[in-house]
Amino acid sequence: MTDMLNRRMFLGAGTLLAAGALAPWRSFAQEAAAELRPMTGHVVPISREEHLARIARAQALMAEAGLAAVLIEPGASLTYFTGVQWWRSERLTAAILPREGGIGIVTPFFEEPSVHESLKVPADVRTWNEDEDPLRTVAGFLRDRRLAGPVGIEETVRYFAVDGLQRAMPGIEVKSANPVVRGCRMVKSDHEIALMQIASDITLAAYRYTWPRIERGMAPHQIGAIMDGATRALGGNPEFSLILLGEAAAYPHGSGQPQAVRDGEVVLMDCGCTVQGYQSDISRTFVHGSASAEQRRVWDQVHQGQQIAFAAARIGAPAGSVDDAVRRQYESWGYGPFYRLPGLSHRTGHGIGLDGHEPVNLVHGETTPLAAGMCFSNEPGLYIPGRFGIRLEDCFHMTADGPRWFTTPPPSIDRPFD
Numbered sequence: 001m002t003d004m005l006n007r008r009m010f011l012g013a014g015t016l017l018a019a020g021a022l023a024p025w026r027s028f029a030q031e032a033a034a035e036l037r038p039m040t041g042h043v044v045p046i047s048r049e050e051h052l053a054r055i056a057r058a059q060a061l062m063a064e065a066g067l068a069a070v071l072i073e074p075g076a077s078l079t080y081f082t083g084v085q086w087w088r089s090e091r092l093t094a095a096i097l098p099r100e101g102g103i104g105i106v107t108p109f110f111e112e113p114s115v116h117e118s119l120k121v122p123a124d125v126r127t128w129n130e131d132e133d134p135l136r137t138v139a140g141f142l143r144d145r146r147l148a149g150p151v152g153i154e155e156t157v158r159y160f161a162v163d164g165l166q167r168a169m170p171g172i173e174v175k176s177a178n179p180v181v182r183g184c185r186m187v188k189s190d191h192e193i194a195l196m197q198i199a200s201d202i203t204l205a206a207y208r209y210t211w212p213r214i215e216r217g218m219a220p221h222q223i224g225a226i227m228d229g230a231t232r233a234l235g236g237n238p239e240f241s242l243i244l245l246g247e248a249a250a251y252p253h254g255s256g257q258p259q260a261v262r263d264g265e266v267v268l269m270d271c272g273c274t275v276q277g278y279q280s281d282i283s284r285t286f287v288h289g290s291a292s293a294e295q296r297r298v299w300d301q302v303h304q305g306q307q308i309a310f311a312a313a314r315i316g317a318p319a320g321s322v323d324d325a326v327r328r329q330y331e332s333w334g335y336g337p338f339y340r341l342p343g344l345s346h347r348t349g350h351g352i353g354l355d356g357h358e359p360v361n362l363v364h365g366e367t368t369p370l371a372a373g374m375c376f377s378n379e380p381g382l383y384i385p386g387r388f389g390i391r392l393e394d395c396f397h398m399t400a401d402g403p404r405w406f407t408t409p410p411p412s413i414d415r416p417f418d
Contacts, residue, residue, distance in 0.1 A: 017217040027228035028222075036209065039202050040235030043195070045249065045276050046083070050191065051120045054184055055097060061180040061196045062099040062152065069142060070152040070177045073161060076354035077154050077181055079277060083120025092134040092161060095123075096141050097180075104141040106134055117354030135164030142169065149391035153286055170213070171324045176318050182359050187373035192278060192353065193397050196375060199236060200395060200406040203273050208417045209283060210269075216288060218261045220245060227271050236273030236280075239356060244268040246266035249389040252381065264287035266388040272356060279356045281377050281406055283393030286416040295390075298382050299413040301333060305380035306409050309348050309362065310396065313370060313378075313403040320366035323348040326380045335382065338364075342384040350376040352395055375406075 015292050058081065060068065072078050072095045074086035082103065098105040104124050108116045109127040116125070126141060128134045130167030142151070150173040151307065153162055185299060190194070209230040214223055220243035228238040244251075245259040249268035261267060270283040285302075287295055305326050312325035326348050332334060347363035350356075352375050360368045362376055374397065381391030392410070396403040412418045 011388045014157070019167045024064040028225045028264060029232060032209065032226070032229035032233040032337075036205075036230060036233035038235030039205065043198060043235075043275060044191070046120075046191065048083075048120050051081060052082055053101060055121065057141060057184050058097055059099055061183045062097070062206070065152070065175075065179040067152040067175065067177065067180065068099055068149050068151065069145075070160065071095075071138065071157060072097065072177075072181075073157045074155045074379055075156055076277075076358070077156070077185065079118075080185055080354055081121075081392040082123065085113055085118045085277075085400050086115065088158070092128075092138075092164075094138060094161065094344050096138060096147075098145055098147055101145065101328045103341055104138075104145075106137045106141065108134075110370075133164065133168065135161065135168045139168035141181060142172075147260070148171055149173045150175045152180055152191055154181050156176070157175075157264065166310050168336045178359075185349065185404050186359060186368075186377055187371060188353060188397065189373070193255065193373070193375070195276050196280065196353070196395070197406055199273055199275040200282065202231060202236035202275065203233045203271055203280040203282045204407050204417070205234055206236070206273075207269065207271070207282070211286075211417055214261060214267065214288065216261050216263060220259055222262075223267075223269070224271075227269070231271075233274045236275055239274050239279060240270070242268075242270040244270075247386060247388060248383050249391075250383045250387055252383060252389070252391070261288050262290065266295065266390070268389060268391055270391065270393065271414060277354050279352055279354070280406070281352055281393060281395055282380055284410065284416045285382075285392060286413055291413050295388065296413055298384070298388075298390045299392075301330070302380060302382050302392050303409060305330065305344070305348075305382075306378050306392055309380055310403055310405075313362075313376070313398065315372065315397065315398065315400065315402065316369050317366045319370055319376075320364050322362040323364050323366075329382070330382070343382060344380050345383055346381070348380045351375065352377055369397050372398050372400045 021139045074088050091108045095108040099383045105123045105125045210226045223243045224241035227241045231238045244254045246265040249266045250253040265283045272281040309322050312322045347361050349362035351358040377395050379393035383389035395406045
C-alpha cells in the first residue's frame, strides 16, 4: 500500500510549475478553516476493551489454526491489536500475540517510553540495546512462555525478522498468520464501520467544497491543496489526493507530465482521509465545461458498472464473482477482453479499513466468500489510452441483508457530487 500511495502523491503533484502563472497563490487551508466546521465532535476512539476483545478473538483463531503465537511488526495490524502506532525501521519493534495469556512487545530500550504512549493493552514489554539482537529478545519471550511453535507470521512482516527468529530458535516452524489476522481484520465491527462512515462523509463534504473552486489553468497540486485544506477543516486527516487531468486520467495512477485544467477535458479526483486511523476512498470524474458525447457515454457505462458490482455483492458469493460480473458487461460493450485496454485494467475493488488497501480484493479468482462486516471499494473504471479515463469509486460494507453504501454514486457527469 505504501508504494502505491507514494506513487499517488508523486504523480498527483507532478511537474506542475507551468501553473505558476495563475492568479496569486491563496492559503487554501486558511480559507477552508474559516468556512468549514469539524464533523468529528462525536467520534469515539477504539477502546481498551475493544483491543482486548480483538486479542481474544485472535487467540481463539490461533487455537483453531494450530498456532502457538503470532508475530506482528508496526503497521495497521499492530495498531489493530495493541493500539501502538509506530513505524518500521532497521530497529525492530514487534508484538507477539500468544495463544494464551498476555501479549509481548519487543522494542529498542530508548523507544520504550514512546511505545507506551499509544499502547492500549497490558503487555510484557521487553527491550533490547543497540549491541543486541532483537530477535533473541523475541525468542526469549517465546521460550519463557513455552511457545515452541508453530509461530504465525503476519503477512507484511519483513524477511529479516523471520530469518532472525529462525536463527535465534533453530528448528522453529513458521506459518502464515493470515487465518488469524485476516480472520479478525476483514470483518469490521459496528464501531469500525461508524468511523469509516465519518471518514467518508468528510471526504464527500471536502469534495463538495472543492468542486466549485476548480478553475481553468489550475494544476493538480493546487486542486489537491484545496481538497486537503477542506479535509483538515472538517476534522479528517488527509491520506491522499490524486488529481488527474485530461489524458493523465487514462492511466489509473496518473502521469508525471505537466497537467492543467482545460475546458472540455476530464478531471479525475481520487481522494481519501482517515478518522481514528480508519480510511475513506472516493473517486469522482467530471468535465470542466461541457462534456462530449463520448465522455458522457463512458461515464454512464462506469456508473452502470458500479451498480452491477453492487448487485453482485451478496453474502456467500466469492469476492471474485463481483469483478467477473462487471467484466462480462464491459466486454459486451467491446472493452477488453479481460484486463486489456481500452477497458478496466485493474480489479473492481479492494478491501479497506485501517489500511486503504487490505485483503481481500474484488478481483477475478478470489474465492473468499463475502460476509457481513467486510468493506470494499467499488471502482470499475474505464481507461482509453491517449484519450481519457473515467473512474467512479464509492465504498460499501456488507450486511446480513447485502451491501450498503458508505457514499452513494452520483447521478450524472454534470452532478458529480449530488
